[in-house]
Amino acid sequence: MTMTDIELAENARDGDRNAFRQLVERHYDSAYRVALRMTGSVPDAEDIAQDVCLALADKLSSFRGTSRFSTWLYRVVVNACRDHHRKRATSDRLHSNYAMVYEFSRADEADDSQRRGWLSDAIADLEPALRETAILVLSEDLNHKEAGEILGCAENTISWRMHEIRKKLKTLVDANHD
């Protein structure tokens, strides 16, 4: 029988090794996925996901069970990405990393390259706050409230950011169709 994240987290906090392992195994993939989208680089994402896992044992004590575990974990990941970002990435590098990730994952769809080009540009061109928002809302399918919780801002701010993103994408699409 499966235990919920919160039960696992509580057991792990009490020293249950297996509960902790289950928890990490369950959430590694999404931590990695978000990190990959945030950084655009596989090694960076692996580093971040690993750091998050490593810190989890310690951080777990700060998990109060007031929000969903996944929401809480997203917050940890996003913060790790921000730290990481501060440490090394320049927008230029990010840009090229994005191009590369897309190239790797979709190299066989050669005819798709043009569309891919503007999409990766679109993501990389977004300023960091908008990018985080876009990733959580569009790809992780979180609602504005959860995204707000993770990013530490109001639900309204998220809605406003989504509006901004839409505007920017539109400009890009128009430019692309010209």
Add this chain to the structure above:
Amino acid sequence: MTDEFKDLKDALRNEGPISPRKEARDLAIDKAMHAFDEKNTSAAKGIGIGNRLMGTAIAAYQILIGRRSMNMRLTPALAGGASLSALLLVILSTSYLQNNFEDAKTIPDGLASRQPTPSPQKEAVEERVFAELRPSENDHLTEESAIVFADPALPSASAGLPSTAAEPTMMAPSINPSPIIAFDAAPGAVGVGHSSAPAEAKRRFMIQSFDADQQAQGFYQDQGRDEFSTIKTNPIKLVSEEPVSTFSIDVDTASYSFIRASLNNNVLPQKDAVRVEELINYFPYDYARPDDTSVPFKAGISVYPAPWNDERKLIHIGIKGYELQGLEKPASNLVFLLDTSGSMDAPNKLPLVQNAMKLVLDSLKPDDTIAIVTYAGSAGTVLEATPVKDKAKILRALDNLHSGGSTAGAEGIRQAYQLAEQNFREKGVNRVILATDGDFNVGVSSDEELKSYIERKRQTGVYLSVLGFGTGNYNDALMQTLAQNGNGNAAYIDSLNEARKVLVEEAGSTLFTIARDVKIQVEFNPATVSEYRLIGYETRLLNREDFNNDKVDAGDIGSGHAVTAIYEITPTGSDAGLIDDLRYSTSDALASPSATSGEYGFLKMRYKLPDESTSKLVSTPITNDKEYSSVEEAPNEARFATAVAGFGQLLRDGRYTGSYALDDVIDLAKSAKGEDEFGYRAEFINLVRLSKSVAAIAPLDAEHSVSPTQP
């Protein structure tokens, strides 16, 4: 929702393989579990010894596993950069294991029995971790676990690896389950495509990665102080002006291992570190052997178009030495002269020397003798000549070596020669084997003085071999001088595996000389050849008159050695020549008799038998009956040598290779890989691939990337 949102959303959702790699995932989870265990044991027990050690181990492990400054930089150019980095990580840990396995085999019994084998060790660790988690267990368990953790870190038990480097071995088993799988999967990712390579190749690659990674880790390391003599690439010569080319053979291989260590460190080797002939001669070639023992070696010649220029041709001269069999091997009197100065205090130096020595023991006969002289602050004899059958005594002496102090190299050499002469064996091998990073910084020794000393000692029949260790402070120039003047050979040892190649596999060619002072002279036929150029051998050129002068020293061929020389020629009448015809004088006068029109030139070789002082001459015309119309048709061995020659020239500057690129080298080498029993050729191909990404990095940046503190 607008189209553009949908597009973006689809793109994010369906971009294919976003799932993490299993290795990275497993690793992260493992580390999380360790962190968890650490936290929980400390909560339960306070700060116990075992706990602290485990913490240290995890910290060391993190240093090893967590940071990938080196591999990060490969990412842009290697299509599988990310996978490669994980590959190196996993392999790293297994090779630590491997290293310790090998050490375990050679250490005295008392110690060996205390070193747990890895998998039980893992179980032990886990068991104890569990035990510690159970609140009802007694405190003494903590003590016991401390012993388990500390054991691999005992300097003697791990044969000299410094304790911080040795500790991760206890962690290694945790990610051990799929090392080979990781390796197999990786070549696909980086496009290597030789997953069927023999296990030896894997092992080799692992050990190399280990060393490369080890060098990137946090012990003191000199940087950028490697010394090489300047090499000026051989220019193109006009046959009408200088029809004769003379050089000494070179059986050294140091250059190849050095550039391999350098490339594995993600640094382009400096140009002068690349001696093309040593790159070529590093590899074993299966050239035709001498039919009988009357002439100790045989030269095979083939001619084929140059892969970098269709209009020009390559003349490939492959020389294979006669191979001594078992009983024929002369008795050996070896004196090891080991540098134990402070600069040798790095995992890739003294400990590697010690392990290399242990390998040598296994390749010698019981009655051969070994003596050990060390030199540091003061030089001293550590071990008088001792028969190899008294192995325990030799091992004890080896294990007691410690590094420290400055280097009185000259005094050490004097003592070593003295010992060698005391135990001189008529008709035997009398050799001083010098192991050092070449940093002779104290003593009477100017290079010149040392050189003349060694030259004089050569007359007594004691030869010198030089084994180079370490990067950063490596004095290649001096090592070459010593080896060339001491009738010896120089090899560069960057890993235990390289030590095995040089000292065990090729012990015959390293130790047993079958022909001395081997010189080559080629006279080109102006009727068929207008220009020529010798690829490599820049440091071995001789004057034309030196060829017949037996007093002039040259390289020696060991038992079973293969030596390769390649000339690039421009056929007469071809418009590929680089040198224009003269306006005011014509070369008509050079028209030669038709009898030799099928000859490109005439090859002459001089050599001395080991115990003789006058040279013998062998000669053969270079004809067009061994000519192939394309590179593809040329024999395997010649093609591979050509690929290596191409690589070496590209690493130098590619002055004469036109648009020939690293990818072309890879293709050619791949097509000529042959049986490749030990995986050397596969490794070469990987090295060329590696150099592609290294080359993309500006030299300055590359220098930073080896800094151990790079985040």
